[in-house]
Amino acid sequence: MQLFVNDLTVIDFSYLCEQRGIVGESWIVDVLLEGCLNEMSMVLDFGVVKKQIKAIIDDAVDHKLLLPLNSGTLRVTQEGAREGHEFVDFSSKRASFYLQSPVSAFAGIEGAEITIESVTKHLTNVIKQQLPSNVSGLTIRLRPEVIDSDFYHYTHGLKKHDGNCQRIAHGHRSKIELFKDGARDHSLENYWCKRWQDIYIATDSDEVTKENIELSSYALENVNPDHRYFAYMAPQGRFDIAVESGVLEIVDCDSTVELLADFIARQLKSLNNENEITVVAYEGVGKGAIAHVQ
Numbered sequence: 234m235q236l237f238v239n240d241l242t243v244i245d246f247s248y249l250c251e252q253r254g255i256v257g258e259s260w261i262v263d264v265l266l267e268g269c270l271n272e273m274s275m276v277l278d279f280g281v282v283k284k285q286i287k288a289i290i291d292d293a294v295d296h297k298l299l300l301p302l303n304s305g306t307l308r309v310t311q312e313g314a315r316e317g318h319e320f321v322d323f324s325s326k327r328a329s330f331y332l333q334s335p336v337s338a339f340a341g342i343e344g345a346e347i348t349i350e351s352v353t354k355h356l357t358n359v360i361k362q363q364l365p366s367n368v369s370g371l372t373i374r375l376r377p378e379v380i381d382s383d384f385y386h387y388t389h390g391l392k393k394h395d396g397n398c399q400r401i402a403h404g405h406r407s408k409i410e411l412f413k414d415g416a417r418d419h420s421l422e423n424y425w426c427k428r429w430q431d432i433y434i435a436t437d438s439d440e441v442t443k444e445n446i447e448l449s450s451y452a453l454e455n456v457n458p459d460h461r462y463f464a465y466m467a468p469q470g471r472f473d474i475a476v477e478s479g480v481l482e483i484v485d486c487d488s489t490v491e492l493l494a495d496f497i498a499r500q501l502k503s504l505n506n507e508n509e510i511t512v513v514a515y516e517g518v519g520k521g522a523i524a525h526v527q
């Protein structure tokens with residue numbers, strides 16, 4: 234007997250890519266289970282699938298930075314890091330990135346690159362270990378949202394969030410809808426999606442000097458004048474990141490979707506003073522914020 238739950242959850246995360254650098258991503262998760270019926274005449278209670286399997290998936294990859302463990306340009310070390318923290322150093326064709334975070338903010342994935350296949354394999358292995366004995370088969374399907382307009386991938390961290398969004402390098406794949414005097418403007422959307430393609434969004438008040446950043450000794454020897462430094466303490470621990478300016482947008486606000494919508498609206502208003510601007514900004518799949526400027 235087979236049992237399915239489509240749209241079980243959305244995983245919002247970032248990953249390191251040798252070509253693209255740091256990439257924010259959102260994938261919808263569908264689950265198919267196979268097995269014989271238990272004493273309740275069920276393969277597995279939907280309640281268990283929706284709570285426990287979702288929790289296993291969240292714990293494994295949601296709001297984390299996924300590390301391609303076999304990439305030749307990745308270095309991971311705990312030497313010199315705070316207790317329970319880790320340093321991650323990575324170089325890509327676009328830029329190099331250096332981080333310190335609590336270990337729980339990272340997830341190592343086998344392979345030289347992060348793909349739907351490598352993450353599916355990772356999740357399948359983790360979930361299989363925790364299934365009851367009557368469940369013999371598990372198929373995980375990960376898929377990006379179908380979007381018929383422009384979208385961007387961004388990475389950020391929310392230091393004031395009391396959950397996993399405080400992690401300094403998690404991200405989203407998000408669409409955006411922009412309106413000038415009530416009319417949709419696809420060329421403006423295209424401009425913002427190019428500007429924020431594979432971008433790291435940092436808050437100006439989190440910027441620190443090189444003297445105050447905590448990174449690996451390798452990172453401190455290899456940063457270049459183009460790197461900017463961001464760090465904060467949050468309930469889970471200390472977070473640090475060095476990002477090159479070519480892949481960075483520094484905003485004058487927290488990077489909640491409300492304030493990103495407002496940031497874009499303010500920028501557009503300054504260039505289109507006569508027009509009423511509306512920004513519908515998504516954070517991942519099916520949720521977001523709307524900002525209006527008259």
Ligand SMILES: Nc1nc2c(c(=O)[nH]1)N=C([C@H](O)[C@H](O)COP(=O)(O)OP(=O)(O)OP(=O)(O)O)CN2
Binds near residue numbers: 244
């Ligand atoms: N009002 C807002 N709430 C939250 C924001 C935000 O910008 N405005 N942002 C976040 C995080 O950035 C987070 O990445 C998004 O969280 P979400 O996917 O909703 O988190 P969960 O994993 O807890 O939700 P699931 O339904 O389990 O996917 C958080 N909140």
